Amino acid sequence: MKIALLAGDGIGPEIMEEAVRVLDALRLPQVTFWRGDVGGAAYRRHGHPLPEETLKMCRAADAVLFGAVGDPECDNLERHLRPEQAILGLRSELGLFANLRPAAAMPGLEDLSALRPEIARAIDLLIVRELNGDVYFGEKGTRTTPGGQREGYDVMAYSESEVRRIAHTAFRAAQGRKGRLCSVDKANVLETSQLWRDVVVEVSAEYPDVALSHMYVDNAAMQLVRNPGQFDVMVTGNLFGDILSDQASMCVGSIGLLASASLGEQQTEFGTKGLFEPIHGSAPDIAGQGAANPMAMILSAAMMLRHSFGREEDAARVEAAVAQALADGVKGADLGGTAGTKDIGIAVAERL
Amino acid sequence: MKIALLAGDGIGPEIMEEAVRVLDALRLPQVTFWRGDVGGAAYRRHGHPLPEETLKMCRAADAVLFGAVGDPECDNLERHLRPEQAILGLRSELGLFANLRPAAAMPGLEDLSALRPEIARAIDLLIVRELNGDVYFGEKGTRTTPGGQREGYDVMAYSESEVRRIAHTAFRAAQGRKGRLCSVDKANVLETSQLWRDVVVEVSAEYPDVALSHMYVDNAAMQLVRNPGQFDVMVTGNLFGDILSDQASMCVGSIGLLASASLGEQQTEFGTKGLFEPIHGSAPDIAGQGAANPMAMILSAAMMLRHSFGREEDAARVEAAVAQALADGVKGADLGGTAGTKDIGIAVAERL
Ligand SMILES: CC(C)[C@H](C(=O)O)[C@@H](O)C(=O)O
Numbered sequence: 222m223k224i225a226l227l228a229g230d231g232i233g234p235e236i237m238e239e240a241v242r243v244l245d246a247l248r249l250p251q252v253t254f255w256r257g258d259v260g261g262a263a264y265r266r267h268g269h270p271l272p273e274e275t276l277k278m279c280r281a282a283d284a285v286l287f288g289a290v291g292d293p294e295c296d297n298l299e300r301h302l303r304p305e306q307a308i309l310g311l312r313s314e315l316g317l318f319a320n321l322r323p324a325a326a327m328p329g330l331e332d333l334s335a336l337r338p339e340i341a342r343a344i345d346l347l348i349v350r351e352l353n354g355d356v357y358f359g360e361k362g363t364r365t366t367p368g369g370q371r372e373g374y375d376v377m378a379y380s381e382s383e384v385r386r387i388a389h390t391a392f393r394a395a396q397g398r399k400g401r402l403c404s405v406d407k408a409n410v411l412e413t414s415q416l417w418r419d420v421v422v423e424v425s426a427e428y429p430d431v432a433l434s435h436m437y438v439d440n441a442a443m444q445l446v447r448n449p450g451q452f453d454v455m456v457t458g459n460l461f462g463d464i465l466s467d468q469a470s471m472c473v474g475s476i477g478l479l480a481s482a483s484l485g486e487q488q489t490e491f492g493t494k495g496l497f498e499p500i501h502g503s504a505p506d507i508a509g510q511g512a513a514n515p516m517a518m519i520l521s522a523a524m525m526l527r528h529s530f531g532r533e534e535d536a537a538r539v540e541a542a543v544a545q546a547l548a549d550g551v552k553g554a555d556l557g558g559t560a561g562t563k564d565i566g567i568a569v570a571e572r573l
Numbered sequence: 574m575k576i577a578l579l580a581g582d583g584i585g586p587e588i589m590e591e592a593v594r595v596l597d598a599l600r601l602p603q604v605t606f607w608r609g610d611v612g613g614a615a616y617r618r619h620g621h622p623l624p625e626e627t628l629k630m631c632r633a634a635d636a637v638l639f640g641a642v643g644d645p646e647c648d649n650l651e652r653h654l655r656p657e658q659a660i661l662g663l664r665s666e667l668g669l670f671a672n673l674r675p676a677a678a679m680p681g682l683e684d685l686s687a688l689r690p691e692i693a694r695a696i697d698l699l700i701v702r703e704l705n706g707d708v709y710f711g712e713k714g715t716r717t718t719p720g721g722q723r724e725g726y727d728v729m730a731y732s733e734s735e736v737r738r739i740a741h742t743a744f745r746a747a748q749g750r751k752g753r754l755c756s757v758d759k760a761n762v763l764e765t766s767q768l769w770r771d772v773v774v775e776v777s778a779e780y781p782d783v784a785l786s787h788m789y790v791d792n793a794a795m796q797l798v799r800n801p802g803q804f805d806v807m808v809t810g811n812l813f814g815d816i817l818s819d820q821a822s823m824c825v826g827s828i829g830l831l832a833s834a835s836l837g838e839q840q841t842e843f844g845t846k847g848l849f850e851p852i853h854g855s856a857p858d859i860a861g862q863g864a865a866n867p868m869a870m871i872l873s874a875a876m877m878l879r880h881s882f883g884r885e886e887d888a889a890r891v892e893a894a895v896a897q898a899l900a901d902g903v904k905g906a907d908l909g910g911t912a913g914t915k916d917i918g919i920a921v922a923e924r925l
């Protein structure tokens with residue numbers, strides 16, 4: 222099990238250490254950890270947010286555990302040198318086209334949500350976001366209009382095969398859950414969405430056991446506020462997925478607890494190669510203080526055990542240990558508690 | 574005062590009648606009402622959702638009062654014949670580039686929001702959405718990839734002058750409110766957004782009294798759930814505005830009460846020519862039953878009096894009458910009450 226650890230910026234290094242502590246406590250056979258630079262930290266050392274060595278290491282690894290990137294001091298760099306480009310580069314270079322973002326209420330933590338407790342309590346959804354296409358990776362630039370003005374442009378596009386593979390991922394995910402899939406698009410305005418919808422409908426013929434519905438993205442943003450409990454699996458493109466998955470996470474209330482997996486087609490010996498990261502960011506304001514909650518990072522490691530290494534049992538053990546720690550009152554400042562980064566890591570490891 | 578009334582589909586005709594009742598009750602001098610077909614209703618009578626006669630009438634009018642379009646029976650028509658194309662056509666043909674969508678908590682109605690009452694109560698924001706550009710109106714279509722696959726595409730773009738004029742609208746709106754403007758984009762990924770941000774910053778030099786901030790759209794979707802009370806005016810492009818303004822409306826909870834204005838550059842004798850519509854849709858499920866709440870339609874008429882006819886006093890009178898009716902318990906089913914469409918229209922008219 223070759224695991225690339227990319228801690229990154231801000232609180233990344235601190236929370237990564239606790240994820241490693243928990244993985245160590247599992248006493249897994251034959252784990253090799255590699256450490257690589259990424260983000261603003263990598264830019265400072267190597268002049269690039271995603272150095273060639275790091276990319277090479279990630280290509281050779283079975284899984285990438287990713288902390289966070291983002292550094293206010295790098296905001297004025299040219300776009301291709303900014304920390305965020307590292308994660309975009311990894312997604313595309315490693316062909317990680319499927320981003321899985323579960324958002325589920327945590328029993329006892331409903332009060333953290335801005336939604337009413339009875340609405341927040343019902344949240345148990347999975348957003349499947351396409352991660353290699355859309356307006357993120359189309360042709361883009363600045364051009365001059367016939368009238369002599371600057372114009373910025375970005376081409377949004379999806380091809381059949383891109384939609385088909387993410388649709389299969391989503392239908393299979395729905396089969397393993399409550400059997401309901403909602404595809405989100407803007408087919409009343411966008412040709413990209415019309416193709417998306419047509420292909421999703423085609424693929425649905427292979428999954429008669431999944432109930433498929435379609436929703437416009439503006440309505441989906443409303444429904445995620447009004448009644449997020451109505452959703453099981455949602456599938457959508459890169460841009461809408463970026464917006465809706467962050468919105469859904471915030472509806473749960475405890476973004477310090479939410480993990481994500483980004484998977485491609487490449488298989489490891491025991492599963493699917495992937496990149497695993499908490500959905501929260503680098504939180505530069507609290508970096509270096511030992512105040513960050515590492516639970517989302519630890520739960521990302523659990524997702525890695527499940528998806529890339531076929532170790533469902535270990536994944537479930539880690540998740541149970543986190544839940545137990547929470548039940549025992551081990552809470553970071555983000556959850557209204559006082560436990561520090563290290564305290565939380567140790568508490569989870571002890572409960573394994 | 575030449576007012577084009579486009580009732581449209583579903584509940585459109587019922588709620589339009591009540592808006593007209595309220596306008597009549599104001600005994601305005603020299604009002605001419607013209608009625609035109611639009612949406613699915615127009616398609617059935619004329620073979621097109623935005624017939625030439627309707628467009629001509631709207632060009633000649635000082636303001637357009639718009640009900641709603643959308644008809645499930647038209648969902649399988651070719652895109653250019655679907656009801657939604659009528660509103661897109663009107664926006665572009667009339668040059669209505671600025672969509673103003675106020676979203677504010679209604680005292681006593683906080684319980685209708687899915688957000689906790691203390692969070693919902695703080696909402697008082699205005700979304701300024703650009704309405705004539707972005708991926709809505711760029712080149713779009715289906716093409717074949719080199720590999721022989723179908724691919725849908727849509728070009729997202731903004732030119733300097735398009736950003737500049739909506740920025741001015743937004744800065745001026747902020748001057749008339751709490752002096753804070755948040756521009757929402759995705760400048761870490763999109764060149765269109767980078768140009769947007771650069772131009773907004775340029776324009777800000779002319780408004781030293783407005784505090785400008787920038788936010789990525791994914792974060793904005795989170796913040797609108799977490800703490801919508803932080804926002805005063807938000808300005809954003811057509812696509813992000815579509816998503817965020819619907820989300821913000823739902824945060825308020827009572828979308829049956831929210832109105833919108835779409836304004837262009839053309840001046841009338843007393844103000845700015847515009848189109849005014851409720852933000853809710855055609856609600857085909859309750860159409861024809863006299864069950865729809867016409868308050869958002871009536872409040873749209875108030876926005877028309879203010880923006881297109883400079884009748885601030887009459888606008889405020891209508892708004893006060895709606896508030897009084899609500900305070901007196903006149904509530905539609907959407908607000909947990911039993912009043913029908915006509916009851917509500919009469920109740921508001923009586924309170925003028
Ligand atoms: C950092 C940024 C480029 C990225 C994205 O937009 O995909 C982030 O928001 C995410 O969702 O992982």
Ligand SMILES: CC(C)[C@H](C(=O)O)[C@@H](O)C(=O)O
Pocket residue numbers: 409410439657660661815
């Ligand atoms: C009907 C549709 C084309 C329209 C839009 O996307 O602009 C609607 O959602 C709106 O916000 O007015």
